[in-house]
Amino acid sequence: KAGVTQTPRYLIKTRGQQVTLSCSPISGHRSVSWYQQTPGQGLQFLFEYFSETQRNKGNFPGRFSGRQFSNSRSEMNVSTLELGDSALYLCASSFETGFEKLFFGSGTQLSVL
Amino acid sequence: AQSVTQLDSQVPVFEEAPVELRCNYSSSVSVYLFWYVQYPNQGLQLLLKYLSGSTLVKGINGFEAEFNKSQTSFHLRKPSVHISDTAEYFCAVSATGGGNKLTFGTGTQLKVEL
Numbered sequence: 001k002a003g004v005t006q007t008p009r010y011l012i013k014t015r016g017q018q019v020t021l022s023c024s025p026i027s028g029h030r031s032v033s034w035y036q037q038t039p040g041q042g043l044q045f046l047f048e049y050f051s052e053t054q055r056n057k058g059n060f061p062g063r064f065s066g067r068q069f070s071n072s073r074s075e076m077n078v079s080t081l082e083l084g085d086s087a088l089y090l091c092a093s094s095f096e097t098g099f100e101k102l103f104f105g106s107g108t109q110l111s112v113l
Numbered sequence: 114a115q116s117v118t119q120l121d122s123q124v125p126v127f128e129e130a131p132v133e134l135r136c137n138y139s140s141s142v143s144v145y146l147f148w149y150v151q152y153p154n155q156g157l158q159l160l161l162k163y164l165s166g167s168t169l170v171k172g173i174n175g176f177e178a179e180f181n182k183s184q185t186s187f188h189l190r191k192p193s194v195h196i197s198d199t200a201e202y203f204c205a206v207s208a209t210g211g212g213n214k215l216t217f218g219t220g221t222q223l224k225v226e227l
């Protein structure tokens with residue numbers, strides 16, 4: 001069974017640009033969550049999608065958005081990039097939501113110059 | 114809202130020695146508790162979780178943790194560590210009914226030395 005796949009693995013952007021990150025969950029999983037990991041702030045929850053509906057949202061500005069498709073694949077978008085958006089963005093999937101084991105991808109390392 | 118405190122940012126230990134990584138949490142509602150491990154350049158992997166029932170939880174790779182409600186703690190232990198246990202360990206909580214919105218601690222870097 002393939003794991004959680006995140007693309008691209010590395011990304012370099014400049015301030016003001018926008019970026020789209022992709023996550024393919026494990027087959028059959030309906031929940032996809034996104035987390036931002038930085039040395040200063042640690043791991044912070046961005047949002048969770050379950051069966052195409054946003055179930056939860058963290059405390060991030062509106063520049064951060066996401067969506068989930070009918071095949072459970074998810075994308076997150078960051079508009080008007082800032083230097084502080086440089087981080088490892090991790091995607092995690094599970095079949096149900098709330099009490100199950102999360103399966104994490106290896107992440108997308110975003111660098112904003 | 115929930116918060117998690119991992120008191121030790123780094124824990125050095127010799128191979129085959131026991132180790133305890135400390136985690137305290139704060140929440141006004143019932144929570145689920147988790148320990149995840151992150152190896153370099155990889156995502157997180159679940160070690161164990163506490164949902165309800167027995168307060169002693171056993172996980173993968175010989176790790177176990179004990180839920181202490183009165184002390185709001187969920188410390189992770191292993192009786193004998195191996196070099197391959199060198200990694201960063203994260204304690205996390207989620208509110209029951211709160212979906213997959215996990216609040217993570219700042220992590221503890223476990224360094225196992227020969």
